[in-house]
């Protein structure tokens with residue numbers, strides 16, 4: 001199904017419930033704060049958390065800049081670390097694992113108890129403690145040892161950051177397939193981790209990726225500030241720091257055709273590295289035979305809508321019934337634009353029960369695909385419910401008009417969207 005068709009399908013089955021919040025099984029169940037014990041030390045308490053949840057961006061080479069893996073640096077920044085951690089913006093927000101466990105959840109997020117440890121450590125004067133307590137050296141990350149195929153940006157790119165430190169860049173990559181291929185695992189190969197903040201690979205069903213961005217036909221590299229899935233593009237994979245190898249479950253694969261146009265979208269971010277260069281790519285694992293389950297992408301969410309000027313917490317919701325045979329949902333990528341605040345998605349079963357699929361704070365600059373540990377069954381007649389909440393006040397971090405204006409649904413960065421992009425297959 002093309003993206004255009006996906007939206008038309010969504011439109012025909014959409015039920016709008018403006019501003020409604022209801023019983024969904026996605027309710028927040030906050031964890032009780034625990035007392036962090038007598039003395040919190042670097043070696044025993046903080047270093048393991050930094051290695052696990054911060055190092056992918058803060059090892060000195062990553063996009064976070066400062067090397068929090070270095071004890072002296074961490075001691076110097078202890079108060080700031082505690083501040084950023086308790087504010088909930090470090091590590092950057094991800095899907096809430098209490099809604100649904102997903103691959104890498106423990107790497108990517110901190111529990112309430114763990115957040116409190118940062119505070120206790122800073123208050124206690126950031127002691128190092130006993131090196132005997134230090135965590136074992138980081139093991140080797142999961143990797144695709146011998147890729148069956150690879151994608152690569154055709155040329156090294158001169159990163160050119162705007163005043164806010166961002167660049168969005170797209171490039172058509174060579175399609176390496178001479179016959180239909182089934183991708184069973186994706187591994188992002190980040191060229192320059194100091195500036196790559198997010199990357200994604202799409203297939204362009206229209207066959208001329210740049211046209212939506214107003215560049216001449218055949219252009220291979222072009223700026224693409226506006227998020228790209230609104231065009232005729234189908235997401236194959238999306239990566240953000242902390243996301244490891246994405247493996248589809250045994251017997252499942254994503255089909256890619258020879259000659260299909262493949263596009264990589266890069267989001268670069270940085271402060272000091274304005275002369276940085278990058279050439280990133282993907283390592284892929286393929287299946288020789290057609291897998292049992294053909295995984296495809298579909299898009300869910302309400303269309304169209306308007307977010308009133310000044311609304312502090314405006315919510316829209318859609319509910320798409322499964323009118324066919326039972327399906328499995330393997331993972332989702334939530335997508336909104338810059339005014340996005342939070343999202344929720346769940347399956348509402350016939351009979352009233354519901355199962356949480358995704359819930360979290362939204363951060364435009366940190367969009368990732370979350371693969372569930374166990375797929376969710378989307379039975380015949382069950383509804384896939386998607387809900388988004390926006391902040392359209394003066395104080396909204398992403399506010400782009402002063403005074404705030406009504407913001408319609410649309411593809412532009414000054415418009416808004418609410419999508420759950422999901423990997424699905426027949427049961």
Ligand code: HEC
Nearest residue numbers: 053054057063064066077080081084085090091092241242
């Ligand atoms: C996904 C990448 C990512 C992860 C994971 C991450 N950070 Fe960050 N961090 C950043 C980026 C990017 C910045 C710079 C922009 C900003 O300040 O928001 C930053 C900035 C910071 C700063 C401010 C540094 C300064 O010099 O101003 C602190 C402190 C910080 N992070 C702490 C943490 C801690 C503690 C963790 C783990 C619990 C963590 N971060 C995990 C990306 C990340």
